Amino acid sequence: MNTAARMFSLGRLGRQQLRANTLKLRLQSTYTRPATGVNLAYDEALKILDAYKAKKTAEAEAAAESLKRAQDSGGSAEKISELKKKWFDLAVESEIKDSEVLWNARNGKFDLSRPVYQYLKEKAWLARPLEVLMQRLLQMFVLPDLLDPRVVGTPESQLNIAMSGESSIEPGIVIDPSKAREQLDIELVTFHEDTRLHTLVMVDLDEPFEQQQTFREQFHWVVTNLPFSMNQISADISAGNVLLPYIPPHPAKGTPAHRYAVVALEQPENGQQRIDVAEVSRDMVLRDLVAQHGLRTVGISFFRASWNESVDSVYREVLNMPPPSYGPMPVPDTTIGPDGRKINIYEHC
Amino acid sequence: MNNAFCQLNWILIKWIKTVLSTRTQAALHRATATTRGAAKREKAASRGGPSHLTSDPRYESIKQIMFQEEPRQLPKLTSEDLERHQTILRAWEVVRMEERRKRRGEREIKFKAMERAYEALEDVDQRLFRAACVREANVVFPRQMRVPTETPAKKIWNYLE
Numbered sequence: 001m002n003t004a005a006r007m008f009s010l011g012r013l014g015r016q017q018l019r020a021n022t023l024k025l026r027l028q029s030t031y032t033r034p035a036t037g038v039n040l041a042y043d044e045a046l047k048i049l050d051a052y053k054a055k056k057t058a059e060a061e062a063a064a065e066s067l068k069r070a071q072d073s074g075g076s077a078e079k080i081s082e083l084k085k086k087w088f089d090l091a092v093e094s095e096i097k098d099s100e101v102l103w104n105a106r107n108g109k110f111d112l113s114r115p116v117y118q119y120l121k122e123k124a125w126l127a128r129p130l131e132v133l134m135q136r137l138l139q140m141f142v143l144p145d146l147l148d149p150r151v152v153g154t155p156e157s158q159l160n161i162a163m164s165g166e167s168s169i170e171p172g173i174v175i176d177p178s179k180a181r182e183q184l185d186i187e188l189v190t191f192h193e194d195t196r197l198h199t200l201v202m203v204d205l206d207e208p209f210e211q212q213q214t215f216r217e218q219f220h221w222v223v224t225n226l227p228f229s230m231n232q233i234s235a236d237i238s239a240g241n242v243l244l245p246y247i248p249p250h251p252a253k254g255t256p257a258h259r260y261a262v263v264a265l266e267q268p269e270n271g272q273q274r275i276d277v278a279e280v281s282r283d284m285v286l287r288d289l290v291a292q293h294g295l296r297t298v299g300i301s302f303f304r305a306s307w308n309e310s311v312d313s314v315y316r317e318v319l320n321m322p323p324p325s326y327g328p329m330p331v332p333d334t335t336i337g338p339d340g341r342k343i344n345i346y347e348h349c
Numbered sequence: 350m351n352n353a354f355c356q357l358n359w360i361l362i363k364w365i366k367t368v369l370s371t372r373t374q375a376a377l378h379r380a381t382a383t384t385r386g387a388a389k390r391e392k393a394a395s396r397g398g399p400s401h402l403t404s405d406p407r408y409e410s411i412k413q414i415m416f417q418e419e420p421r422q423l424p425k426l427t428s429e430d431l432e433r434h435q436t437i438l439r440a441w442e443v444v445r446m447e448e449r450r451k452r453r454g455e456r457e458i459k460f461k462a463m464e465r466a467y468e469a470l471e472d473v474d475q476r477l478f479r480a481a482c483v484r485e486a487n488v489v490f491p492r493q494m495r496v497p498t499e500t501p502a503k504k505i506w507n508y509l510e
Contacts, residue, residue, distance in 0.1 A: 034429040034436075042433040045440030098354050099436055237354055 006282070008128050031103040042315035049097055051151075059287030063087040091115040112189075112230050122191050125158045133301065142261050145205055146217070146286055152297045157228075160187040171301045172331045174257060178310035180303075183221075184237040188228045188264050188299050195229040196271025198264050199295055200240070203286055204249065206258040208326060221246045221284050222226030224267070224275040243280045250314040253307040254326030264299035265290060314322050 003137050036043050095116035098132040104110070105120040112118055134141075134154060143149040160168035162185040169175065186200060202221035211217040226240040251258040263286065267273050275293055289295070315323035337343045366374060426434065473477045495502075 034432045039430075039433045039437075041437050045433075045437040048443060049436070050371040052447070097439055099439075174464065 003323070015111075026243045028107075031100045033099070033208075038326050048072065052097060053094055056090060060090035060094050063090050074227055078167075088115050088119075092119045094116060110238065112233065118191065118230055121189060125189070129158065130154065133171045134270070137300065137302065140172055140259055140302070140304075142205065142259055146261055146263070147290070147297055147300075148287075152300070155297060156301050157191065158187075158189040158297040159262060159301045160189070161185075161262055161301050161303065162187070174304045174306065176310070177249045177251060177305040177308060177314070180260075181310070181314070184262065186262060187233050187263075188235065189233045190228050190230065190298070193230050195227045195232065197224075197267045197274060198226045198228050198271065198298070199224045199267060199275060199293075199298075200226055201263045201265065201286060202246070203261050203263065204258055205261060206256065208252060216283070217285050218254060219244055219280065219284055219286075220249065222280050224278065226266075231331050241276055243278055244282065247318055248314050249281075249305045250311050250319065252305050252311070252324045252326055255307070257304045257306045259299060259302055259304055261302040263297060265295035266298045268294040276297060309344060 006337070034042070036046070063083065065084050065086050067080070069082050070080050092115050095114070096119070098116075101116055101120070105117070105124065110117040110121045112121065138149070143152060162168045163175070163179045164182065165185075168187065188198065190196065200223045201219060202220070204218045204220055207216045207218035222244040223235075223237055223242050226235055226237070228235075248276040249258065251259050266324075267275055278289075278293065280289065290297070312323040315321055335342055366377065369377070467481065468479070470481060
């Protein structure tokens, strides 16, 4: 009873100490196994875990063989998918108790060629980043404005936006527009093995539309036929069709903070159909594009930007127009006369 | 004489209280009632003594009991120690999981054997099958249940019952 109670208390302690030791863990670049011979229970634990791993690996190999037999002999699609799932589950189970795997997952190092890392990556995505993304999308009204939230639901793939060589941004943050001057580095983690073609679109939701004194959507970037799979998560723009070349964000002076959404849409027939020619203009609406080509939203993210001096260079160099400035109409000052001096309202002064 | 007068006074006051309305009784109680320690405190205050002597003596004992021992320190683990600790817990979890799965497997085998037996009985004799499928309405402890013992009884099972 005493040892059990101590074990439980150490469990709580373990979680507290983990937070304290997280800084130390982050400074390491690769996993280093703790020394054996210090704690005998640890040595026994390693033996147990190795035995379990060996057993599960053997089962996974047997499942892989039966899957291969079914695929070669031409079994039904349901049977094959069932066997595939069984193999995947066993492959994950065999490695998920491994200390190194768990350390790597905790520190964001995922080797997506292995099933256990695919499983852990998806689990990590569903744990918090997806919730944060959905909250930001709905809070900033990106979803009702850009796409129907009932149709989008929860995006099944994780879209990461990175700019100017930095790590991926949190969805919805306000950035300096100069950071997005060059083409964005997009990552789409699709959680499926097969390669599917996607269309990538970058939209400014808040482009001022003077004619109707309102805001409208403007496409900044449209690329089709981008292949993504579990093994290929970074966007290879050279492999796709650029229908609209990248224009950096240019939030005009005097306008409120613009929302720039990046959407990954799966092309029809489970991503097998190519879209080589399409009528796209900068003034299109995304809902129309999606309806025209039968696209399906699988990944979405966004950031915000406001005007600063660097935006003027975008207008002059990229758009070849003078940088606009929006604001209230200048009101004449009625207290100043034609000579530029204040009008005297008192008679005898 | 003085004592008799006090007693009489007390009886008179008690009678007066019963004649008063409830509201007046309550007001009188609020004005005159005292707590258990109030008399002691009043006495000490009138004598000019310190207030802590009049407080509940149990406070001292409580403080003694609480602070006589040093509070226990949580063990300090290095990151390696923590990693070892977590690995040990994970291995223990794996052992328990394997045991659970083994027991579940055994249960499933028994259940499947039961199912096969029922199916066989259905094919053989419908009357007996229907009787076997009857679910008892009043489920209580079986009459045959006995307290487990270290050594077997002289008569293991009464076959006549």
